Amino acid sequence: MSTISGLGLVLMVLMIIIGGKQGWKSFLSIILNFGFLFMAVVMIAFHLPTLPVTLFTGVVILAITIFMGEDDLMTTQTAFYASLIVLIILILLIIPVEHFAMVQGFGEEDAEDLEGMSLFIGINFVDVAITTTVLSTLGAIAEAAMAISAGLTEIIEKHPDSTDKQLFRSGLSVGESIIGTTFNTLFFGFFGGFLALFIWFAGLGYSFGSIVNNKIFVSEMIMILVSFVGVILTVPITSLVMSKRKNKVDVDSTSKKE
Template identity: 50%
Template sequence: MASISALTIVMAVLMCLVGGKRGIAAFGSVALNFILMFIAIILISAGFAPIWVALFVGIAILAITIYLGNDDEQTARIAFIATLIVLCVMIVLIVPLDHFAQIKGFSNEQTDEIEQFTLLVGVNFESITIATTLLSTLGAISEAAIAIASGLREVIEQNPGISVAAVRRSGRNIGFQIMGMTFNTLFFGMFGGDLALFVLLYKLKATFGYYLNSKIFVSECMMVLYSAIAVILVIWITTQMMARKVKRAAHQEKPGEQQGSNVHPD
């Protein structure tokens, strides 16, 4: 506990020194999201539907992360709407695929540690798996949405007369960089978290087919793939929304230009 407290203090001090007011806001968003995750655990334990709890908490986490991490309200609104759209799409994708994959509950490698406890906890493990998968994608999509929206905002501000095609091209260029970094982060995060287990399985002469059929390996891989798909979708949707913003602004300027051209000096 002392180590966690010390690391938390170090992180808070560094965020305040490096980020200033935005660093303080970012630390506040992390603290609020941490509290929301505990509220989700309490609500699920109390008998509330895990999927609906995850949806409610997920929307709250996205709102806190995006609006506290961005100064421009319009850009934050675009990023928030894009993440909500992706969140709905991921629900439609996760629910059936997790059901067919049958990755609910604990894996065989985890049962030795909990076999002395009862698993009759009165909750649906499949719903918990879906809720966990849904919540695990939030960080990736919110980060990508903010990065794309903020990057395109800078491009538009520096080039007021930029065309819609140029905005989409800039969005693709920024998106390719974000996708590469995000995929590496997700991939190495998965192997870093389960490295000890993979080493143990290798020492036990586990075959490659065992890995492909292991519940814990399949569930981690599916979470990475879900997050990757969500990042791709949010990049594309955010880029399209920013392009529509530029197109709408161009249409609003045209009538004013035409009206000004019809006025002649006396």
């Protein structure tokens, strides 16, 4: 058995023991997300237009992460709509940023890994960089949207007559309580994975000026900063979507009574 299947098995068993049916569904969501991610690489390799591929994969991965992570419909639907809005805003931010930063493809530090490879593959790596950045933020958006949405659902259940303004405030205060740990999740997730690169920079004595203009470093920083923006925006947007949906649900239930 390979190490990957061994670890996968351990993770699956643990998730089922601790999470029960929900754990199994969460495990499946990871496998499905992997499938769609790999499919995105293959689709782009077949020269399908990158932006539609990115949008499609983004929406599907958000849906999988959110709807398979929780059962409560009020929570999941709100989180899904909110994260779609955030996804669109982020894409509109990422496209000019990536065109301006020119961090596509590979850096000098990749040279050794690229030996013997043909780089002229006829696919624009700027578009690929946009796809990569969008995909890297999806998990964080989905998680934050679900946390805010679940918190607000609970508040609505306890205080059904809270006004839109109160609800928005509550959303922000739920956001304030998660923002510190979420930022650290992202910080460690990104920086931990690039420990080797930072050791390279330090070991070869890169100056501060070279680091802040380095292709790979800037590309990594764009991903982490865009993720931060995504998580911050998710908080008010989820709160707004929740108050809009609550009013709609209220109207529906009163009209049914009449």
